[in-house]
Amino acid sequence: MAEGVIRVVLVDDHQVVRRGLRTFLEVQDDIEVVGEAADGAEGVERAEELRPDVVLMDVKMPGTDGIEALRRLRELANPARVLVVTSFTEQRTVIPALRAGAAGYVYKDVDPEALAGAIRSVHAGHVLLQPEVAGALLSQDEAGGGNGRGNALTEREREVLVLIADGRSNREIARALVLSEKTVKTHVSNILMKLDLADRTQAALWAVRHGIGA
Numbered sequence: 001m002a003e004g005v006i007r008v009v010l011v012d013d014h015q016v017v018r019r020g021l022r023t024f025l026e027v028q029d030d031i032e033v034v035g036e037a038a039d040g041a042e043g044v045e046r047a048e049e050l051r052p053d054v055v056l057m058d059v060k061m062p063g064t065d066g067i068e069a070l071r072r073l074r075e076l077a078n079p080a081r082v083l084v085v086t087s088f089t090e091q092r093t094v095i096p097a098l099r100a101g102a103a104g105y106v107y108k109d110v111d112p113e114a115l116a117g118a119i120r121s122v123h124a125g126h127v128l129l130q131p132e133v134a135g136a137l138l139s140q141d142e143a144g145g146g147n148g149r150g151n152a153l154t155e156r157e158r159e160v161l162v163l164i165a166d167g168r169s170n171r172e173i174a175r176a177l178v179l180s181e182k183t184v185k186t187h188v189s190n191i192l193m194k195l196d197l198a199d200r201t202q203a204a205l206w207a208v209r210h211g212i213g214a
Helices: 015-025 040-050 066-075 091-099 112-123 131-143 146-152 155-165 170-177 181-195 200-209
Strands: 006-011 031-037 054-057 081-086 104-107
Touching: 006 015, 006 040, 006 112, 015 031, 015 112, 031 040, 031 112, 040 054, 040 066, 054 066, 054 112, 066 081, 066 091, 081 091, 081 112, 091 104, 104 112, 155 170, 155 181, 155 200, 170 181, 181 200
Parallel strands: 006 031, 006 054, 054 081, 081 104
Antiparallel strands: none
């Protein structure tokens, strides 16, 4: 496998969908499909076995659905970035997936080139959200009283939060701030605890909403 290739696992209960995704992605020079799964439980197994960079995850599947699979991957501390690929546009479907740890989502009718771009984007550490869903998430955070929590952050934690909002990985943050990755990980954990947030996606949204970072 060439250096720099993004390794992807496809998780969808429809074989025709998986075949279509594979057919397109296999012509991309920098993306390689390394495995497939027909439901969430199998998807978790493949992600643990193959350790891909990105998982394309359907939401509605029989048995273990995509949201439960996301929760399991987070519990296992699997490093794969999960991009939800769904035909459901309702916020009640998409928002739980994002809160469960998805790095973003696209619709199944997405333009193929846009899908490839989305994979590259989440692999680079960015959060990929449609404006209406981002707005809904931010409204919920605001309703939860998150506005004053930023005062609890130290100056260093605010610096780390700015870089999270910019889509930087722990390694990139460590390099930018001349810290060890272990120290950065500690700062990220403290930020999530102090802001009462579940993951980096919510931290990035919180930072944007409250004027921290770009």
